[in-house]
Amino acid sequence: MSEKQLDLLYSEVEEELRASVRALLEDKSPASSVLARVETDQVTDTALWKELADVGAAGLPVPEELGGAGASLRESAVVAEELGRAVAPVPFLGSAVLATAALQACGTEAAAELEALAAGESTAALTVPLAAMPGAAFPEDVRARDGRLEGTVRNVADALTADTLVVAASGPDGPGLYVVAADEARITPVVTLDLTRPLAEVSLEGAAGRRVAAGADAEKALRRALVAGAAVLSAEQLGVAQWALDATVDYVKTRTQFGRPIGSFQAIKHRLADLWVAVSQSRAVVRSAASAVAAAQEPGAGDAERTEAEVNASLAQAFVSGVAVTAAEEAVQLHGGIGFTWEHPVHLYLKRAKSDALALGTADRHRLALSGLVDLPAPTA
Amino acid sequence: MTTAPAGASLDAPALRQRVADFVAEHDPATTDQREFLAARFDAGLAWVHFPEGEGGLGAPRALQSVVDEEFERLGYTPVGREGLVIGLGMAAPTILAFGTSEQRARYLKPLYTGEEVWCQLFSEPGAGSDLAALGTRAVRDGDGWTVTGQKVWTSLAHRADFAILVARTDPDVPKHKGITYFICDMSTDGVDVRALRQITGEAEFNEVYLNDVRIPDTQRLGDEGEGWRVAQTTLMNERVSIGGYPEPREGGLIAVVSHIWRTRPELRTPGLHDALMRLWVDAEAARLTKERLRQQLAIGQPGPEGSAAKFSFSRLNQEISGLELEMLGGEGLTYDDWTFRRPEGVEMAKRSAGFRYLRSKGNSIEGGTSEILRNIIAERVLGLPAEPRVDKDVAWKDLPK
Ligand SMILES: Cc1cc2nc3c(=O)[nH]c(=O)nc-3n(C[C@H](O)[C@H](O)[C@H](O)COP(=O)(O)OP(=O)(O)OC[C@H]3O[C@@H](n4cnc5c(N)ncnc54)[C@H](O)[C@@H]3O)c2cc1C
Numbered sequence: 204m205s206e207k208q209l210d211l212l213y214s215e216v217e218e219e220l221r222a223s224v225r226a227l228l229e230d231k232s233p234a235s236s237v238l239a240r241v242e243t244d245q246v247t248d249t250a251l252w253k254e255l256a257d258v259g260a261a262g263l264p265v266p267e268e269l270g271g272a273g274a275s276l277r278e279s280a281v282v283a284e285e286l287g288r289a290v291a292p293v294p295f296l297g298s299a300v301l302a303t304a305a306l307q308a309c310g311t312e313a314a315a316e317l318e319a320l321a322a323g324e325s326t327a328a329l330t331v332p333l334a335a336m337p338g339a340a341f342p343e344d345v346r347a348r349d350g351r352l353e354g355t356v357r358n359v360a361d362a363l364t365a366d367t368l369v370v371a372a373s374g375p376d377g378p379g380l381y382v383v384a385a386d387e388a389r390i391t392p393v394v395t396l397d398l399t400r401p402l403a404e405v406s407l408e409g410a411a412g413r414r415v416a417a418g419a420d421a422e423k424a425l426r427r428a429l430v431a432g433a434a435v436l437s438a439e440q441l442g443v444a445q446w447a448l449d450a451t452v453d454y455v456k457t458r459t460q461f462g463r464p465i466g467s468f469q470a471i472k473h474r475l476a477d478l479w480v481a482v483s484q485s486r487a488v489v490r491s492a493a494s495a496v497a498a499a500q501e502p503g504a505g506d507a508e509r510t511e512a513e514v515n516a517s518l519a520q521a522f523v524s525g526v527a528v529t530a531a532e533e534a535v536q537l538h539g540g541i542g543f544t545w546e547h548p549v550h551l552y553l554k555r556a557k558s559d560a561l562a563l564g565t566a567d568r569h570r571l572a573l574s575g576l577v578d579l580p581a582p583t584a
Numbered sequence: 585m586t587t588a589p590a591g592a593s594l595d596a597p598a599l600r601q602r603v604a605d606f607v608a609e610h611d612p613a614t615t616d617q618r619e620f621l622a623a624r625f626d627a628g629l630a631w632v633h634f635p636e637g638e639g640g641l642g643a644p645r646a647l648q649s650v651v652d653e654e655f656e657r658l659g660y661t662p663v664g665r666e667g668l669v670i671g672l673g674m675a676a677p678t679i680l681a682f683g684t685s686e687q688r689a690r691y692l693k694p695l696y697t698g699e700e701v702w703c704q705l706f707s708e709p710g711a712g713s714d715l716a717a718l719g720t721r722a723v724r725d726g727d728g729w730t731v732t733g734q735k736v737w738t739s740l741a742h743r744a745d746f747a748i749l750v751a752r753t754d755p756d757v758p759k760h761k762g763i764t765y766f767i768c769d770m771s772t773d774g775v776d777v778r779a780l781r782q783i784t785g786e787a788e789f790n791e792v793y794l795n796d797v798r799i800p801d802t803q804r805l806g807d808e809g810e811g812w813r814v815a816q817t818t819l820m821n822e823r824v825s826i827g828g829y830p831e832p833r834e835g836g837l838i839a840v841v842s843h844i845w846r847t848r849p850e851l852r853t854p855g856l857h858d859a860l861m862r863l864w865v866d867a868e869a870a871r872l873t874k875e876r877l878r879q880q881l882a883i884g885q886p887g888p889e890g891s892a893a894k895f896s897f898s899r900l901n902q903e904i905s906g907l908e909l910e911m912l913g914g915e916g917l918t919y920d921d922w923t924f925r926r927p928e929g930v931e932m933a934k935r936s937a938g939f940r941y942l943r944s945k946g947n948s949i950e951g952g953t954s955e956i957l958r959n960i961i962a963e964r965v966l967g968l969p970a971e972p973r974v975d976k977d978v979a980w981k982d983l984p985k
Contacts, residue, residue, distance in 0.1 A: 208875065210879070211872065211875060211876040211879055212876070212879050212880065212883070452966050452967070452968065455968065456967070456968065456969065463969070463972065464968075464969050466968040466969055467968065467969035467970065467971060467972070469959070469971065471968075472958065472959065472962035472963070472966075472968050473955070473958040473959075473962065475962060475966055475968065476957075476958040476959075476961035476962045476965075476966070477958065479892075479961055479965060479966055480892040480895060480896060480961065483873060483887075483888075483889050483892055484869040484870060484872070484873045484892075484896070485869070486873075486876070487869065487872035487873040487875065487876040487889075488868075488869050488872055488873075490872075490876065491872050518865055518868055518869070521861070521865045522865050522866070522868075522869050567858075570858070570861035570862065570865060571861070573861060573864070573865070574857065574860075574861050574864075577864070578846060579842060579845050579846065579857075579860060579861065579864065580852075581852075581854070581857050582849075582852035582853055582854055582856075582857055583849075583852075
């Protein structure tokens with residue numbers, strides 16, 4: 204099996220983007236304000252999102268002629284890392300990644316929507332359950348008939364603040380992707396395990412939708428959006444894991460018990476060394492996934508590139524999901540009692556890590572998908 | 585052969601060109617391997633970061649992988665080099681860093697061509713992980729030294745012409761300070777090599793007794809009492825040389841179990857499938873991490889990931905070889921050959937699943953145990969405090985043994 208060697212490093216441009224996003228988040232969204240915000244009924248920080256859009260985060264992969272940065276998923280992944288590190292409550296995944304990727308895959312049909320998204324003037328949500336697995340059968344929750352949509356989708360990310368919904372619906376003439384104005388839908392918040400990523404139930408009762416992709420094109424667009432989402436989500440998981448590791452290393456250096464810093468006990472050192480190895484490996488895997496998905500989105504990319512993107516995205520979810528959860532769980536444990544409190548932000552990371560591990564396909568489902576992709580088939584009964 | 589610039593100004597395309605020119609002049613198909621390697625050494629394409637005349641071109645270290653890849657692409661990969669890992673991976677960089685010009689001229693070339701085999705006389709019955717506790721004595725004796733002691737777990741001592749050796753030259757100072765580093769000629773009187781049969785039934789390694797072995801002072805590497813510092817170079821290279829080479833997807837032991845899975849559908853069960861996919865994912869993550877490290881090195885930004893490569897490699901080998909036996913079921917109850925043998929090197933791919941399972945147990949012990957590697961990552965990479973030291977300022981002779 205041969206595969207092209209992907210660039211696994213960060214470019215200078217990416218490092219600059221990271222620095223500006225990090226600086227903005229440290230200033231405008233420190234852990235204390237995220238903590239305060241999750242107890243209000245406006246969890247999503249729309250003001251912060253506007254500022255992130257101003258540094259280009261909203262339209263990274265959108266072409267320049269539509270007002271985007273003309274960058275690639277590699278840059279989006281760097282932003283996702285920083286957002287994960289800060290558990291920032293902004294509609295990046297739902298709007299700038301999932302909905303944007305779906306609309307981009309629809310060609311010129313959705314140019315107006317893309318332009319508005321890239322400018323940060325509006326946000327969108329891809330109306331599928333956040334747990335949707337890339338490559339699963341096209342959803343049937345919403346039915347389309349004569350441009351009218353009917354049905355309910357649970358656990359949709361970033362729908363509460365969205366202006367536009369990108370709805371996957373099936374009808375008499377097969378699958379389709381539809382653009383729907385959010386005020387045509389009934390959007391009800393859900394109480395979520397992850398306090399920092401609001402989910403909603405979206406009910407459509409005869410809402411008017413404009414079809415932007417039909418049939419096989421709609422299926423492909425949805426699949427590509429979810430694959431891109433899985434790759435970028437792994438970068439967010441890396442950010443979560445890196446924060447958990449860094450915070451814990453800092454803590455065990457200063458916390459003293461039995462007359463010495465707890466970080467000098469080998470039982471603790473070895474666990475953190477293992478975690479560091481896993482986080483380093485995650486970084487290579489995440490960069491590989493982002494690069495592979497970016498390569499598949501280049502003009503001229505073919506089936507080989509798309510398969511490589513799916514292999515890498517599934518690999519990333521299969522590997523990094525577990526690392527992020529372990530990192531957050533270790534962080535809670537090694538912080539002792541303080542790690543179990545509401546005041547300490549570590550619980551926000553645990554909740555995000557565990558929820559992310561269920562989002563866009565569990566590790567187990569991705570391993571199964573991977574087994575098909577790399578010809579290691581599951582046993583037949 | 586060529587007048588292109590040498591040294592630090594060399595880049596990857598220039599080196600690829602040099603390899604192409606070299607192969608054009610020395611047809612690998614018709615040249616004897618040893619002659620070919622000797623010519624490659626003389627052309628500076630053995631270790632490109634070594635100085636000119638000593639096997640290299642003074643080029644950046646990261647470019648060595650470019651040269652190796654290019655030789656491989658042109659269809660030339662040296663064979664039968666399993667027995668040379670210690671010479672190539674550890675002795676050579678140490679001799680380069682600390683050797684005199686006479687020592688470099690004497691040892692590097694035959695070491696590279698495989699004419700002379702090396703082994704490592706470091707570990708002792710009382711000093712493994714705590715290598716600095718070693719007790720083999722070297723006493724000054726005219727223009728040389730007399731060495732007495734016992735080494736153990738010495739891989740390939742039975743085939744070796746030379747050894748890198750650490751010995752205690754001053755027992756009255758703390759343990760790290762009184763050590764000196766030598767090159768030992770294994771044919772010297774008093775060097776007594778005894779096979780030590782291992783878990784696999786064969787004997788890669790040995791006990792080595794040193795009975796009043798004479799070593800001329802010209803074979804000292806580095807200053808008297810500086811042996812610990814010299815040994816650090818060896819140990820660092822040892823860890824990097826295990827598992828630092830870039831490989832394709834399914835390049836390691838994972839290829840073996842993947843092949844079994846693809847060709848033997850009757851062995852498939854859901855539980856094995858899950859285990860296989862987990863390990864496939866782990867193997868790919870480890871591979872990408874090495875590849876990322878290689879890319880960092882190539883642009884001159886080495887990352888600390890190198891210290892994790894050997895550690896991940898041993899865990900993977902152990903888990904994969906364990907799974908292989910389970911996959912094989914009843915067949916896994918058998919073994920290929922318990923005959924007492926003295927192999928030329930480690931033959932993972934050529935042997936049975938049982939051999940792979942047993943041999944991989946050594947991967948987390950040889951070249952620094954996994955526990956010691958975790959200590960290194962925790963202290964040097966994460967900056968966690970060291971364990972409290974009870975032996976720091978105590979003379980070696982007063983330490984509990
Ligand atoms: C296949 C093989 C080939 C080898 N080849 C060579 C060779 O060619 N030349 C050579 O010189 N040596 C060789 N060795 C020796 C090898 O380097 C040592 O075995 C190794 O360093 C461990 O030392 P030890 O065996 O004395 O174990 P010990 O140091 O006694 O360790 C026993 C256990 O205690 C653990 N331990 C020790 N110290 C600590 C600590 N501070 N914290 C936590 N745990 C600790 C270890 O990890 C291990 O699990 C070889 C070993 C093997 C298995």
